[in-house]
Amino acid sequence: MKMFLSHLDSPLGTMLLVTDDRQVVRALDFADHKAHLHRGLREHYGEVVLAEILPPVGIVGALVRYFAGELEALNELPTQTAGSDLQRRVWGALRRIPAGSTTTYGKLAKELGFDDPRAAIDIGAANGANPVAIIVPCHRVIGSNGDLKGYAWGLHRKRWLLEHEKAMKPAKEEGRTAMLPGF
Incomplete structure (x- = not known):
């Protein structure tokens, strides 16, 4: 499965964003927990090929607004996860x-x-x-x-x-x- 990896800065440290080809969020982790991210992707999706891209503007905008105090900004972001x-x-x-x-x-x-x-x-x-x-x-x-x-x-x-x-x-x-x- 092909997914896309982006790096984002945040007040909590660099974040790793994984999206699919529709810009749906599949994972969001922190760079200091990179092994956690990759383990989760393998558990949920099997073999994943990650292509590095610039972060999608809409997702970045929502995260920036959230960290600036607009706490409801993340509600608009679509997520899709595998799991039980x-x-x-x-x-x-x-x-x-x-x-x-x-x-x-x-x-x-x-x-x-x-x-x-x-x-x-x-x-x-x-x-x-x-x-x-x-x-x-x-x-x-x-x-x-x-x-x-x-x-x-x-x-x-x-x-x-x-x-x-x-x-x-x-x-x-x-x-x-x-x-x-x-x-």
């Missing part, structure tokens, strides 16, 4: 979580029709396998006690995204807002 039925259901539900809000693994499980509290574990696994960072907002799912739980791209990015969306208050360090190294 459960994974695709979870990823679809993630896109319905509004910017500026969070949910828990348990609430997400109930929304998807699961009554067994242990289903939250399966929901968490599907959430963690999300191949499309930020656009499919798995960062908006937190623990039932309000704690940030794992995030494939690092808890520092999850915190930054939730602070950016005003879904959580900024962390304070010595009276100053905590920032990512280098920003």
Whole structure:
């Protein structure tokens, strides 16, 4: 399968965007997690040939607007992912979580029709396998006690995204807002 790879700058570091020939987002990862990107592509699509291209203008524009504070800008971007039925259901539900809000693994499980509290574990696994960072907002799912739980791209990015969306208050360090190294 042929797909297209683009590099994008962001406040969270260089991002790797994978699109198909219709400019549908198939994966969005971070350059420091390149192995994660390639492993996911192999798992979901088998052999993938990636041709490097300039990033599609519409996708770049939506990401720029999102990082500038227009939090709904990513809603317009089409995504398509391979994965199990459960994974695709979870990823679809993630896109319905509004910017500026969070949910828990348990609430997400109930929304998807699961009554067994242990289903939250399966929901968490599907959430963690999300191949499309930020656009499919798995960062908006937190623990039932309000704690940030794992995030494939690092808890520092999850915190930054939730602070950016005003879904959580900024962390304070010595009276100053905590920032990512280098920003």
